[in-house]
Amino acid sequence: MVVAAHPLAVDAGLRMLKSGGNAVDAAIAVAVTLNAAEPFASGMGGGGFMVIHLAKEKRTTVINFREKAPHAASPLMFKEKGDAENEWRTSTGLAVAVPGALAGWHLALRRYGTRSFADVASRAVEIAEQGLVISQTFSNINKEEYERLAKNAGPGNCYLNGGLPYEPGDVLRNPDLARTLKLIASKGVEEFYQGDLAKKIVAAVQAHQGIMTLEDLAAYKPTETSPLVGTYKNCTVMTAPPPASGGLQLLQLLNISANWPVKKWGQNSLATIHHLSEAMRFIFADRGRYLGDPDDVGIPVQSLLAKDYAEALASRILPDRPLDDYPSSIFEEKKAKKDNTTHLCVMDQEGNVVSLTQSINDFFGTGIVPEGTGFLLNDHMDDFSSDPESPNAPGPGRRPLSSMAPLIMFKEGKFFLALGSPGGTRIFAALGEIILNVTEFGMSLDDAIEAPRFFSYSVRGKPRPVFVESRIPQSTLLELQKMGYQVEVREAYDKYFGGAQGLMVVKKGKLILGGADSRRDGSGAGY
Amino acid sequence: MKNKSWVLITSLAVLSSFASAALWSEEVKAVFEQPLLVTSAGQNAEVQILAVLAKRAGLEYSLAKLAAAKDLDNMKTLALVLGTSLKGLGAAGLDMDKERDRVTALVAEAQKRNIPLLCLHLGGENRRGQQTDELITALLPLARMAIVVRSGNIDGIFTKICQEKNIPLIEVEKTADALDPLQKAFR
Numbered sequence: 225m226v227v228a229a230h231p232l233a234v235d236a237g238l239r240m241l242k243s244g245g246n247a248v249d250a251a252i253a254v255a256v257t258l259n260a261a262e263p264f265a266s267g268m269g270g271g272g273f274m275v276i277h278l279a280k281e282k283r284t285t286v287i288n289f290r291e292k293a294p295h296a297a298s299p300l301m302f303k304e305k306g307d308a309e310n311e312w313r314t315s316t317g318l319a320v321a322v323p324g325a326l327a328g329w330h331l332a333l334r335r336y337g338t339r340s341f342a343d344v345a346s347r348a349v350e351i352a353e354q355g356l357v358i359s360q361t362f363s364n365i366n367k368e369e370y371e372r373l374a375k376n377a378g379p380g381n382c383y384l385n386g387g388l389p390y391e392p393g394d395v396l397r398n399p400d401l402a403r404t405l406k407l408i409a410s411k412g413v414e415e416f417y418q419g420d421l422a423k424k425i426v427a428a429v430q431a432h433q434g435i436m437t438l439e440d441l442a443a444y445k446p447t448e449t450s451p452l453v454g455t456y457k458n459c460t461v462m463t464a465p466p467p468a469s470g471g472l473q474l475l476q477l478l479n480i481s482a483n484w485p486v487k488k489w490g491q492n493s494l495a496t497i498h499h500l501s502e503a504m505r506f507i508f509a510d511r512g513r514y515l516g517d518p519d520d521v522g523i524p525v526q527s528l529l530a531k532d533y534a535e536a537l538a539s540r541i542l543p544d545r546p547l548d549d550y551p552s553s554i555f556e557e558k559k560a561k562k563d564n565t566t567h568l569c570v571m572d573q574e575g576n577v578v579s580l581t582q583s584i585n586d587f588f589g590t591g592i593v594p595e596g597t598g599f600l601l602n603d604h605m606d607d608f609s610s611d612p613e614s615p616n617a618p619g620p621g622r623r624p625l626s627s628m629a630p631l632i633m634f635k636e637g638k639f640f641l642a643l644g645s646p647g648g649t650r651i652f653a654a655l656g657e658i659i660l661n662v663t664e665f666g667m668s669l670d671d672a673i674e675a676p677r678f679f680s681y682s683v684r685g686k687p688r689p690v691f692v693e694s695r696i697p698q699s700t701l702l703e704l705q706k707m708g709y710q711v712e713v714r715e716a717y718d719k720y721f722g723g724a725q726g727l728m729v730v731k732k733g734k735l736i737l738g739g740a741d742s743r744r745d746g747s748g749a750g751y
Numbered sequence: 752m753k754n755k756s757w758v759l760i761t762s763l764a765v766l767s768s769f770a771s772a773a774l775w776s777e778e779v780k781a782v783f784e785q786p787l788l789v790t791s792a793g794q795n796a797e798v799q800i801l802a803v804l805a806k807r808a809g810l811e812y813s814l815a816k817l818a819a820a821k822d823l824d825n826m827k828t829l830a831l832v833l834g835t836s837l838k839g840l841g842a843a844g845l846d847m848d849k850e851r852d853r854v855t856a857l858v859a860e861a862q863k864r865n866i867p868l869l870c871l872h873l874g875g876e877n878r879r880g881q882q883t884d885e886l887i888t889a890l891l892p893l894a895r896m897a898i899v900v901r902s903g904n905i906d907g908i909f910t911k912i913c914q915e916k917n918i919p920l921i922e923v924e925k926t927a928d929a930l931d932p933l934q935k936a937f938r
Binding site: 310360363364367368369370371374385386387388389391714715720 | 836837880
């Protein structure tokens with residue numbers, strides 16, 4: 225079974241499984257194909273996290289291929305730009321963190337896969353050469369990000385259609401990307417980090433006022449680490465640890481929720497939305513205070529995940545109205561809210577499972593395309609804090625805090641659910657709601673993913689509105705307002721709330737259900 | 752997975768609107784002068800696309816995403832791209848109330864100076880919603896001409912208002928197709 229944000233990528237993964245590849249082979253095939261089929265949301269110019277469950281070994285591991293700051297990065301590098309800070313953080317070479325995707329894919333393949341990069345990249349090469357038929361989703365996003373692409377991608381770049389956005393039904397051909405993939409297949413990943421591709425990346429970054437050097441690329445290494453582990457009722461959740469924050473925040477949300485009769489309250493009821501929104505606000509306070517690159521800052525992970533801490537937070541939440549204050553944090557509200565990134569899940573016949581989230585940050589990243597390479601460079605430096613005192617301040621070689629939360633869940637020791645989502649800081653909330661929909665409200669995976677969502681957070685101890693999809697009943701929204709909430713209603717299936725993909729085993733392991741999100745071009749297939 | 756398409760209204764009234772829309776998509780007459788001030792109502796991304804189209808059309812124009820009264824100095828036409836973008840509003844540091852105030856004041860000043868209004872809706876079906884529809888209802892009646900991408904008019908909102916106010920409505924299939932009527936609309 226394969227689920228991902230584009231049917232062509234799902235097809236690539238399924239073909240890999242059918243030809244005898246394992247879940248890791250298939251997951252990397254999907255990941256690379258997304259570079260061609262959903263280039264605005266991820267690719268070799270970005271990074272991510274991958275949770276792998278090895279069925280025979282009964283072991284779960286995490287590959288961290290999050291990007292890193294260049295060596296010349298400093299805590300004040302963005303703050304000193306003043307009013308132009310946001311522009312520098314998203315649309316210039318300074319926004320580009322050293323990409324980790326290719327190194328991460330390569331590490332996973334080498335350690336746990338059975339196929340070559342040429343094999344897993346073959347479908348991506350075909351799509352890049354033959355062309356991608358543009359969907360409504362792609363067209364909408366292409367229009368939304370038009371200004372940055374027009375400014376940065378270079379004349380004649382393939383990410384615009386004759387200098388204008390793509391319309392649905394147009395065809396995007398990317399022969400440069402095809403050539404790049406073939407080059408890496410023949411010369412190895414070193415070509416990207418030390419060879420001619422590295423020179424092109426650095427040239428493009430520096431031409432756009434960035435600070436990345438060849439040494440930065442050559443020094444990049446992905447890491448393999450143990451997963452972050454938590455529990456919810458009779459389930460064990462394994463997810464990516466910091467610098468991925470989403471998993472930790474999700475576990476906090478589930479820990480707090482466990483103190484309440486959520487099932488009795490009902491899905492998206494007034495009580496459920498109120499209590500979970502308050503929980504989210506407390507969780508954001510912790511995020512701002514404690515989270516950063518664990519290689520540089522100490523994070524009290526076990527304290528944050530302690531059940532009694534969750535109980536204490538739950539007891540602070542009032543049953544009938546929101547609080548006015550939350551523990552102060554240094555989490556900053558960014559002007560431009562992000563709903564980017566992509567997620568995929570794969571399960572093979574042996575029971576191996578991969579849950580992978582990857583991104584180039586903003587849709588279309590910085591819009592910078594190294595000459596002749598066909599891939600977009602990320603703007604993940606924007607995930608660092610502006611505050612030089614923050615645990616998530618930029619610094620040499622640091623990994624910016626990520627909101628990603630690819631996860632694998634086990635019920636009574638057996639694999640139960642793989643899940644993940646894009647959606648920036650809303651990722652953990654989306655995943656928490658989906659998990660509750662499945663475990664508490666008995667929904668099927670697809671229904672759980674499609675169900676309307678909500679989100680809230682706090683900034684410097686003060687509550688922000690509760691954001692809801694318009695499908696949540698008007699009566700509930702009125703009750704929330706009466707309670708004292710400022711309610712902001714968004715579209716019925718708004719990408720703001722993520723675009724989850726998941727797969728779930730039911731009927732005592734005899735059936736695998738896939739779930740894909742209409743908020744993006746989600747798709748799934750199995751055999 | 753759900754079907755995300757607009758619910759098609761198949762009443763006779765709309766059928767007749769569609770028939771009328773064909774009548775309204777007539778030969779474009781040059782009713783505007785250059786230079787034009789290009790801005791959005793709703794901080795959408797399509798305003799940048801209009802600037803590109805204006806350049807390709809060989810028009811003299813000025814793009815001001817946060818256009819105010821002073822930007823109308825020396826301008827002969829106000830081109831307003833309708834459509835709300837939460838991302839755009841956030842990037843501009845505005846909420847919808849402030850954007851509404853900005854645009855209302857701008858349009859009022861244009862009217863005071865007898866600068867005609869060209870309304871465009873280039874985002875198609877995806878650039879519709881309650882806030883965008885409120886902008887359309889408030890501003891379109893003041894226009895001298897409207898150019899819209901057809902998928903954004905599937906429920907006939909542009910057709911209805913343009914018919915009521917006798918405003919020429921030009922429908923195009925894709926954003927890029929707006930180039931031709933845009934060029935023809937200017938002397």
